[in-house]
Structure formats: C-alpha cells, structure tokens
Amino acid sequence: MTPRSKRLSTLALIAALAVVITVGTVADLNHGRAAHDAAFASRIAAVVVFDEAQDAHTAASATLGASTADASLVATQLQAVTDALTPYSDEAVLTAARSAAATAVPAVAPLTSDTLTTLTAVSTDSTTTAGIRADTAALDSVRADLQQQTQQALDAATALDAQSAAARTALADLADSVVAHGRALLDASPLASDETRAAASASTDALAASAEATRARASTDLGAALTAFVGVADAVTASQAAGQQAADAATAAAETAAARQRSSGSSGSSGSSGSSGSGSGGTFVTFPPPTLTWVEPPPLPLNPVVCNDPVTGVPIACS
Secondary structure (H helix, E strand, O other): OOHHHHHHHHHHHHHHHHHHHHHHHHHHHHHHHHHHHHHHHHHHHHHHHHHHHHHHHHHHHHHHHHHHHHHHHHHHHHHHHOOOOHHHOOHHHHHHHHHHHHHHHHHHHHHHHOOOOOOOOOOOOOOOHHHHHHHHHHHHHHHHHHHHHHHHHHHHHHHHHHHHHHHHHHHHHHHHHHHHHHHHHHHOOOOOOHHHHHHHHHHHHHHHHHHHHHHOOOOOOHHHHHHHHHHHHHHHHHHHHHHHHHHHHHHHHHHHHHHHHHHHHHHHHHHOOOOEEOOOOOOOEEOOOOOOOOOOOOOOOOOOOEEEOOOOOOEEEOO
C-alpha cells in the first residue's frame, strides 16, 4: 500500500469514528433529554396529586375539628346538668345520661392528639434530572403521610360523631323526662303564683323544643335550657309552699272565728234558760232568783220658775 493509500485509509477511519461518536453523542443527548422530560412530567403529576392530598387533609382537619367541638359541647352539657336535675327526672334516664357523659368526655382528647402532625416542606425546585426525581419521591412520600393522616382524622371524626349522637340522645331523653316532671309539677302546684306558673310553663315548652332540636343535631345549648328550668321549678315549689302556708293560715283563722262564734252563742243560750231543772234519778236543785236592788236617784233641786219680760227682758214671776 502506498503512502497515499495509507493516508486515505487513516482519514476514512477517522471520519468513520467521528461519525460514530457524533451519532452516539446525539443519541445520548436525546436519551438524556427524554429522561429529563419524563422526570419533569412525573414531578408535575406528583405535585398535582400532592395538592389534592393537601386539600383532602385540610377538609378532614375541619371535619375533625367540628366533630370534636360538638362532642365536647354535648358531653359538657351532660356533665353539668345531671346532678342538678336529680329531683326532676327519672332515675333510669339520669343513669343513662351519666354513663353517656362519662364515656364521651375522655374520648375526645386521645382521638385528636395522634392525628394532624406537622408536615415538613417539600422542595420542588430542582433542575437536574436526579434532583427532579428526588423531588418526586419526596412528594410521593409526604403525600402518603397526608393520606394516612386524612384517613385517621376521618376515622376519629366518625367515632366522635357516634359518641356525640349517643350523648345527644341521652341529653334529649333527659330533657323529655324533665318536661314530663315539669308539667306534673305545675299540675301539683295550683297555689303557686301566676307569675311562677307562667314562667315554668314557658320554660317547659322551651325545653321540649330544645330537646327536639338536639335530637336533630341542630345547634342548641340544651344545658342552658335545663339550667333555666331548674330555677323556675324551684320558684314554683317555693311559691306553692308559700301559697299552701297562707291557705293553712286562712283555714286556721276561719276555724278559730267559727269556734268563737259557737262559744258566744252557747253562753247566751245558757243565760236565758230556766232557773230550775230536774233529772231522772237525780236530786232536785232550786236556784234562787237574782236579787235586784233599785237605787233612787237624788231629788232635783227646787229652782223657782221665772219668766222674762217680753219687752224689757227682765225676769219676772210667771203668771
């Protein structure tokens, strides 16, 4: 092979190698670009799913907060009124109310303490393919935590709602029992004042309406209505006692007056009766007649009778 041929062969080999290298480089670049684009698209999808998980987590947090507040309110109302309503409710209803209050209150705190932990911020600013892939992995991990906590929050809210419903039922049953006792109290207190009876009647009606609202899970403070009833019921009881005392005093006064009248009539009758009497098998007793003494009045002075002269007015002897 001539030197010229060798030179041409070498140049051809170099050109071929350059082509191969160029093609490989372009292929690598294209593959890297495709991988980068795929990683970027994957991160975008992960961000969308993460945002949806955050929205669900926020909604679950609100649901749990509302359930916690409602359960706490009803349980607190139950605890506050059961003892005060002992004279105005059936024992079985009171026992059920106390049991519902005891189980509802302790369950509120632990159901909420293990959920909704603070989440660390997730980076989505990486530009390299490896960084983008790391961002996507972190987003997926935190999203999984969010979804787990969301489910925990919803489960806790469901449990609290069940406890709240049981407490509301117990509270409404208690109110119904108190309403029945309140109406019976009004029937048994006819001597109470009109003001206290009217107040008790209005309070009883309000309590019945609040009980219905509580069963329907409407927003109502049944504890306040029950507390108000206790006040007016005590007032009715006190007013009835005062009215009964006044009635007893009036009856006693009337009986005393009647006894005095009978005693006076009996005394007058005995004074005008006969002076003697007899009894079968007894001795005859004679009562002496009363001695009456007449006292003569002193004589009037003998004054001369005089007349006045009709003209002069001078006293003269009467003719």
